Amino acid sequence: MRELLVPFLPARTDERTIQRRMDSAIERLVDLGFLKRMSSAEKLAYFEVRRILKAKIDAEKLAEIKERLAHYGTAEIES
Numbered sequence: 001m002r003e004l005l006v007p008f009l010p011a012r013t014d015e016r017t018i019q020r021r022m023d024s025a026i027e028r029l030v031d032l033g034f035l036k037r038m039s040s041a042e043k044l045a046y047f048e049v050r051r052i053l054k055a056k057i058d059a060e061k062l063a064e065i066k067e068r069l070a071h072y073g074t075a076e077i078e079s
C-alpha cells in the first residue's frame with residue numbers, strides 16, 4: 001500500500017517520517033470506512049476498498065465531479 005502512496009507525498013529524505021504519514025493516512029481511511037483490513041496469514045497487509053463513494057457523495061455531486069473531470073481531460077489536450 002505504501003508504494004501506491006509515495007507519488008502523492010512530497011519528496012523527503014526522512015524515510016521514517018514518510019512511513020508514519022502513510023500509516024496515519026491508511027488508518028484514517030480505515031476509520032472513515034473507505035478501507036477494510038482483510039485478514040491474512042502472510043506478513044503483508046491486505047485491504048478491501050469499500051464501495052462507500054455512493055453513500056458519502058450524492059448523485060448530484062457525482063455528476064458535478066464527472067463533468068469537472070471531463071472538462072479537465074479536454075483542457076489538457078487543448079494545451
